[in-house]
Amino acid sequence: MGLDDEIKSIFNSRETDIPFGAKLYFKLAQKFDIQQVRAKEFIKSLHCSKSEDAGSVFEYIKEELKERLKTCSECSLCKAEHHTQKVPGEGELKSPLMIIGEGPGFDEDRIGRPFVGRAGQLLTTILSKLGIKREKIYTTYVIKCRPPMNRKPLAEEIKACSDILETELTYLSPSVIITLGSVPLNYFRHGISITKCRGQWIYTRGFWVMPTFHPAYILRQSGKALYKTKWDVWLDFNEAIRKVNEMRPEYNFS
Numbered sequence: 001m002g003l004d005d006e007i008k009s010i011f012n013s014r015e016t017d018i019p020f021g022a023k024l025y026f027k028l029a030q031k032f033d034i035q036q037v038r039a040k041e042f043i044k045s046l047h048c049s050k051s052e053d054a055g056s057v058f059e060y061i062k063e064e065l066k067e068r069l070k071t072c073s074e075c076s077l078c079k080a081e082h083h084t085q086k087v088p089g090e091g092e093l094k095s096p097l098m099i100i101g102e103g104p105g106f107d108e109d110r111i112g113r114p115f116v117g118r119a120g121q122l123l124t125t126i127l128s129k130l131g132i133k134r135e136k137i138y139t140t141y142v143i144k145c146r147p148p149m150n151r152k153p154l155a156e157e158i159k160a161c162s163d164i165l166e167t168e169l170t171y172l173s174p175s176v177i178i179t180l181g182s183v184p185l186n187y188f189r190h191g192i193s194i195t196k197c198r199g200q201w202i203y204t205r206g207f208w209v210m211p212t213f214h215p216a217y218i219l220r221q222s223g224k225a226l227y228k229t230k231w232d233v234w235l236d237f238n239e240a241i242r243k244v245n246e247m248r249p250e251y252n253f254s
Contacts, residue, residue, distance in 0.1 A: 019163060019166070019167075020068050020163045020164065020166075020167050021163075021166060021167040021170050021171070024061065024064055024167060024171070025039045025042075027064065028042075028057065028060065028061075031060065032053070032056075032057055032060075039170075043170065043171060043173055044173070046058070047094055047173055058093045058094060061093060061171050062093060065088060065089065065164065065167065065168065066088050068163075068164060068167070069086050069088050069144055069164055070086065072086065072144075072160075072161075072164070074160035074161070074163075075145075075156060075157045075160035075161070077143070077145035077146070077147060077153075077157055078145050080145075080148060082109075082146065082148050082149075083109065083145055083146060084109045084110055084112075084146075085109065085112045086112075086144045086145055087104040087108050087109065087112055087113065087114055087141065087144050087145070087146075088114075088140075088144065089114065089138060089139060089140030089141070089168055090113055090114050090138070090139055090140070091134065091135060091136070091137050091138035091139050092135060092136050092137060092138055093138060093171075093172050094172075095136060095137045095138045095172070095174065095251070096174055096175040096176060096244050096247065096248040096251050097132075097137045097138070097174060097175070097176050097177075097178070097240070097241075097244050097253075098137070098138045098139070098140065098168075098169075098172060098174035098176075098177045098178075099115075099123070099137060099138070099139045099140075099177070099178045099180065100139075100140055100141065100142060100165075100177060100178070100179050100180065100184040100187075101114065101115065101139070101140075101141050101142070101180045101181065101184060101214065102141060102142055102143070102152070102153065102180070102181050102182075102183040102184060102214065103141045103142060103143040103144070103145070103146060103147055103153055103183070104141060104143075104144070104145065104146040105117050105119070105146065105150055105216075106146070106150070107120070108120070108146065109145075109146040114139045114140060114141060115139055118216075118219060119214065119215035119216035119218075119219060120215070122215040122218060122219065123139075123180075123215045126215070126233070126234070126237055127237075130237060130238070130241050131253060131254055132241070132253040132254070133253065133254060136252070136253045136254070137253070138168075138172055138174065140165065140168055142158055142161065142165060142183050142184050142187050143157055143158060143161040144161055144164065145157075145161075152182075152183060153183060158183070158187065162187075165187075169205075169207070174207065175207075175208065175243075175244055175247045175248055176207070176208045176209075176210065176240055176243050176244040176247065177207050177208070177209045177210070178209075178210050178212060178236070178237065178240050179209055179210070179211045179212070180212060180213070180214040180215065181194060181213065181214035181216075181217065182194040185197070185209075185211040188202060188204050188205070188207075188209050189202055189204065189209075194211055194213065197211055198211050198212050198213060198232060198236060199211070199212065199232065199235060199236045199239065201239075201243075208243055208247075210236055210239060210240040210243070211236075212232070212233050212236035212237065212240075213229055213232065213233050213236075215233070217229065218230055218233060241253075
């Protein structure tokens with residue numbers, strides 16, 4: 001019996017489209033001999049563990065996420081002429097802080113890593129000034145393929161990519177999420193404006209979400225608007241770090 005058939009038999013064949021996260025848990029259970037433990041309990045214990053076995057599990061999760069993304073053809077973006085490669089999330093899977101952007105830009109599409117262009121360099125600078133190394137957090141996108149002309153992703157593209165993002169959220173289980181721009185904000189709270197709610201905490205689905213402007217938005221400003229936007233983003237990041245340090249004081253970001 002194949003994995004899909006095995007899972008369907010457990011769900012009495014009611015599941016026609018099995019989420020990647022569910023498939024991944026069954027793979028983990030088989031590979032690491034997980035016995036009668038609910039997924040949420042397993043993930044919680046995984047994040048509390050400092051054993052080598054936990055490290056092996058996280059490495060397996062990382063590789064499975066990459067493989068799932070590699071084989072994804074759920075929407076047309078991966079076949080578009082402008083598309084070079086898919087861009088997976090990157091960083092420390094056990095980090096209590098996750099940063100979510102909209103989608104890859106030109107440089108990210110070319111290099112295959114998140115936040116490596118001018119906006120990404122600005123993000124790294126902000127984190128560095130807060131004493132945080134990029135490799136000690138996890139960064140990802142709502143969609144993993146670059147839209148043409150860097151346009152905002154369409155609803156069907158976001159839906160197609162959500163299976164991977166949902167798996168990242170489930171297994172990485174961050175305490176705090178910083179959303180950069182309106183697209184990742186609206187992924188958690190549909191229809192609200194980034195300009196009206198940036199800097200205001202949103203608690204949803206067990207995550208503390210801090211919405212702020214995308215670094216690319218800062219780069220488009222000038223004069224007084226540039227100063228104000230920089231200051232707003234700086235305050236938002238400081239508040240997010242304060243919160244994550246309060247929740248996970250043992251985690252070392254440096």
